Amino acid sequence: MxxxxxxxxxxxxxPASVTGHTDQxxxxxxxxxxxxxxxxxxxxxxxxxxxxxxxxxxxxxxxxVGAVVLVPEAGQDLPPVGTDVxxxxxxxxxxRHMRVxxxxxxxxxxxxxxxxxxxxxxxxxxxxxxxxxxPEDVAALESDLNALIAxxxxxxxxxxxxxxxxxxxxxxxxxxxxxxxxQGRVRLVRIxxxxxxxxxxxxxxxxxxxxxxxxxxxxxxxxxxxxxNRRVSLHLAG
Numbered sequence: 628m629x630x631x632x633x634x635x636x637x638x639x640x641x642p643a644s645v646t647g648h649t650d651q652x653x654x655x656x657x658x659x660x661x662x663x664x665x666x667x668x669x670x671x672x673x674x675x676x677x678x679x680x681x682x683x684x685x686x687x688x689x690x691x692v693g694a695v696v697l698v699p700e701a702g703q704d705l706p707p708v709g710t711d712v713x714x715x716x717x718x719x720x721x722x723r724h725m726r727v728x729x730x731x732x733x734x735x736x737x738x739x740x741x742x743x744x745x746x747x748x749x750x751x752x753x754x755x756x757x758x759x760x761x762p763e764d765v766a767a768l769e770s771d772l773n774a775l776i777a778x779x780x781x782x783x784x785x786x787x788x789x790x791x792x793x794x795x796x797x798x799x800x801x802x803x804x805x806x807x808x809x810q811g812r813v814r815l816v817r818i819x820x821x822x823x824x825x826x827x828x829x830x831x832x833x834x835x836x837x838x839x840x841x842x843x844x845x846x847x848x849x850x851x852x853x854x855x856n857r858r859v860s861l862h863l864a865g
Contacts, residue, residue, distance in 0.1 A: 643660070671724075729838060732834075734772060737772050
């Protein structure tokens with residue numbers, strides 16, 4: 628298994644050792660700074676360097692048995708197995724993903740309906756909701772969302788067992804993406820604390836430490852996707 632260094636979302640540089648190559652030209656490391664694509668969040672990019680070499684990383688994906696596979700830009704030589712490298716994160720890209728991801732959790736608060744899909748980008752993100760009828764006042768939703776962001780609520784995580792999650796199915800908002808289970812415990816992302824808590828749901832992605840870091844957002848038009856699904860997009864202001 629690859630140690631998930633990306634769980635410290637603000638870590639930008641870290642050492643690793645190359646433990647393998649894949650048949651598709653990927654690189655496996657013992658500890659990954661790069662978040663692997665999953666849960667609607669794209670994989671991280673950046674570069675590796677070592678004595679006498681540098682490798683540009685386009686993205687990261689999940690491999691077998693808990694491994695993280697780093698996918699290099701095309702046309703580069705891979706460092707040999709056993710090479711000690713230093714990982715450098717494309718921080719601007721990661722941080723925008725963090726801001727969008729946390730904003731989408733808050734969007735699921737102001738629109739308290741089952742989520743049927745989602746996607747995170749650097750400029751915008753979207754959630755698909757089981758929403759037979761469109762909301763009457765999109766401007767009010769946008770205002771409520773920005774008010775939550777402006778409260779500068781802390782964003783923290785906790786862990787529960789798989790069994791505890793199965794006993795509390797109401798924690799799961801997503802209908803199409805299963806929580807990251809199977810390793811005995813599940814990470815919960817909490818927004819707010821105590822009486823000020825506004826959201827708690829399973830999530831393996833990266834988030835900002837406080838909602839104020841998101842900045843203001845705008846909502847795009849609400850698109851009908853199928854008989855009952857509607858897509859709500861949000862855009863970072865800057």
